[in-house]
Amino acid sequence: GESVGLHLPTLSVQEGDNSIINCAYSNSASDYFIWYKQESGKGPQFIIDIRSNMDKRQGQRVTVLLNKTVKHLSLQIAATQPGDSAVYFCAELSGGSNYKLTFGKGTLLTVNP
């Protein structure tokens, strides 16, 4: 089965609100996680990553939180904009590999103007 999965398949927010997308993983040995954004008809685009020795990492308008105790990952998007509408995937490096990404099923984020 999937070692990376998402709690909610869809999320709808109002423009300007903050968005939180969640992800659960089952492999406690995973040490590197990535969030990707995939717009319709395009390939995944790297957003932010985090290593297991960190709890939090911030980028421009995005923050990733890692809770290793409950094996949970979240992506927070501040002041969500219509251009943020996309499917968001969390991915992990799996099976002791340092290149083989395992993706969850994705969350569709819709931003309403």
Added chain:
Amino acid sequence: NAGVMQNPRHLVRRRGQEARLRCSPMKGHSHVYWYRQLPEEGLKFMVYLQKENIIDESGMPKERFSAEFPKEGPSILRIQQVVRGDSAAYFCASSLTGTHNEQFFGPGTRLTVL
């Protein structure tokens, strides 16, 4: 600075035909990865190649699928005798190194098998 390029973007094949998908990595990248994405699913790793070498093909189906990354030219994912279940989006990614390095994805090839 061109990103990862894939062609064709859309490919339609009838059952039993062959599909050839091409991927040109980013300039300077010698590590290429192929992933498959079924509708409403996440991407699934298929194969990892470096120039003239297959490093890891653990995600490739045992039959009908093959991949190569020649010394010159793009990486090729080849699917022989396609079946309807092969219909999917196939994404190629490239990286500068093969270790914990950001993988840049191409736009994908959407294969439809009639």
